[in-house]
Amino acid sequence: MASLKELKGRIASVKSTQKITKAKQMVAAAKLRKAQAAAEAGRPYAQRLEGVVASLAGKVTGDSAPRLLAGTGKDDVHLLVVANGDKGLAGAFNANIVKAAVAKARALIAQGKTVKFYLIGRKGRAVISRTFPGLIVGQYDTTEVRTPGFDEAQAVAQDISDRFFAGEFDVAHLFYAAFRSPLVQIPTEQQIIPVAVPADAPASSGAAVEYEPDEEAILADLLPRNITIQIFKALLENMASEQGASMTAMDNATRNAGDLINRLTIEYNRSRQAAITTELVEIISGAEAL
């Protein structure tokens, strides 16, 4: 059995760990509220843009369709854009996104496709570069950015579309964690290039819509914006998910630390009592011997 002093030391160390996890939990809870509000505020724009793109995409087909919509006509090189956080202490948040991306990469490689990675955020790079050495073609560093905003999304979208037009890849998928609740974050995969048009695109009510300048020009303007928005949405969802996951993980850690402290305290008291009893027995038997 550990000595009293050792036990005391361990209790103190677990207590200080608990303090840290509790503080981190409270910080995450506060940040979560903000991030969740931002994610929800960003949804209307993304939804409306998606609706407009879908209704336009149905009209512009054939050769006149922009490349971002029609694709390169090939399906050989896939770019996996993986959006992660920069910090740990968020439970399985980063691991889940990476796991989803790695599974997709394995499936694509099994089909004989070429896979490349583009990483947003610092986490996940180690795992991916170990699993698929040399396949990371680019990354966007968000360590200096407190809250990823529209400008960051724009920079990433620009970089990715430049690569697309340079012929570096044919299809791009985006990976992020969609926020459902602080307990539930769903690793999500979304195809961003070519723009995935939902099959049940709403046939725009038959009304003759006038376009200015014209369909192609509007679409050409809209598609890059759509990519930016999808990435922006992913960043916002990721932020909320990360804080949610972090809050849950830290809550669990705080509770575990509490349990551990209780157990250690009981053990400490027992040893203390045992020591006292032994001492008493020694004194009494000493006195009796006289």
Add this chain to the structure above:
Amino acid sequence: MALHFELVTPEKLVLSQDVHMVVVPGTEGEFGVLEGHAPFMSTVKDGALKVYDREGAEPRVIMVEGGFAEVSEAGLTVLAEKAG
């Protein structure tokens, strides 16, 4: 008679209300949208969006950047990258 007008940016839904008329700085010239406008889509250049709450009222001016306007039966929706 009112036109339902929505101004949306990636960050948030800036405005959603019934107004009399909105003048939008389209790429090919400004255009005003009243209630019952024919379905219409246009890109928007950086400039001032004028919102008339009532007929003859002083317009509220909102600067928008990089956007897109859509008129449908439901009203006018302006998607802008930046507004305010």
